[in-house]
Amino acid sequence: MAGRDNSTSNRKLDLAARAAWLYYIRGRTQDEIATELNVSRQNAQRLIALATSEGLIKFRMDYPITECVEMAERLKDRFGLVFCDIIPGERRDEAPVAGIAISAAERIESYLSSKAPAVLALGTGRTLRAAVAQVSSMERPQHKIVSLVGNLTRDGRASPYDVAMRLCDRTGAQCYPLPTPVVADDIEQRKLLQSQRWYKTVSSLVLQVKASFMGIGEIGWGSPLHVDGFITDQELADLVSSHAVGEMLGWAFDQDGVLLSTAFNERLTAPPLIVPAERPTIIMGAGAAKAPAIRAALRGRLANGLITDETTAVRVLELD
Known part of the structure; x- marks a missing residue:
């Protein structure tokens, strides 16, 4: 039956x-x-x-909107970006996740279209998860997808925003997850986890990536890192006191994009960010709350690629 x-x-x-x-x-x-x-x-x-x-239809528009193209060029010039895509803004307060996801999916597909074996690295987050869902099904067994962040929450639950396996399911690529909590209980535990053979394999692949895609989050009460249980109230209070404005892969940084020397950062299991970003390192996100974090990440050269909407792009330039 x-x-x-x-x-x-x-x-x-x-x-x-x-x-x-x-x-x-x-x-x-x-x-x-x-x-x-x-x-x-x-x-x-x-x-x-x-x-x-059922998501069988994916809408993509090829006609470039002049204002968005001009805004992208301004951001590329201002921050020395290798890639920038600005989608049209929306007449409402919520961030245009769908549009950003489509743009990110197109960029991911451009790397996966290569016949030569390549390594792509993925972070986590709602927007990136939406982007992976937009990637067309294909068979690319020659490529490797590596996760840049742990796939477990503080209490051992699987993270709902782990996207590496999702992308591999859609593309047939080889998957290299990071089976660790995002934050270790203490420095000794973090060192123990990072001493394992599988962790060293992931770390070596990170050094070979063709491009990295990751979300970006603000630091504050009600921020995704806090709401999703990856950070405690006390840890969040400590980061706020340290003047953190944003995070990438959990790594907290200040308004100038300088990574903070905090107890929270010292217990992160994610491979360290390469500063300044060398290979294409593309962040995605939008909204008034994320604008200061995006501006700081670009200013500090933590990322050299951006996908956002024009409303957020305007705000980023105003802040700078």
Whole structure:
């Protein structure tokens, strides 16, 4: 019975994909699709809606928007970036995660399209998880995907934002996770974890990466690092007292992009950030709360690539 249910579900998705292809690519009307697929017009409409809800449709616009291109060039010149993509701003307060995710997915795919074996490194976060979900399915077994941050929370739960395995599932690439908590209990535990053979393998791959993609977070009450349980109230208070404004892979830094010498940073299990960034190191994120952290990371040369929206880009330039 279970096999029959799966077969029916797959058949429905096949029809949904055909309907969506005919509608969006071939420009057929719903009546024409209904005739070609031998279904009712209402069913054709439902199949197209199903394709959208199941993520079978990915919308990407090739036409560059002048203001965004000009803003990207200003940021590249100001901070010496190797890559910058600014998506159109939205008339609302929430960050445009979907647009940033599509841009990041396109960039990730550009590296994965190479036939020569390459190593890509990934951080973590909501936006990066959304980006990986937008990457087209492909078979790239020659590539390696390495995680730059631990995949466990403080209490041993798997992090919901670990993305390396997700990308490997979509691309067939070789996966090298970092099976550690993001933050060790003490320095001795951190040293023990980093002395393991698998950790040294990950560290060696980090030095070979073609490009790195990571989210960026603000430091403050209610910030993702705090809400998701990766940092305690006391640790957060200590970072705020140390004038931390942002973090990448957990590494906290001040308004000038200088990594802080704090007890929290000393217990991070993530490989250290390379400063200044040498290979393409692309951060992604948007929103008024993240603008100071983005500006600081670029100012301190912690990253040399950026994907954000034009509203945040304007704010970053104003802060600088």
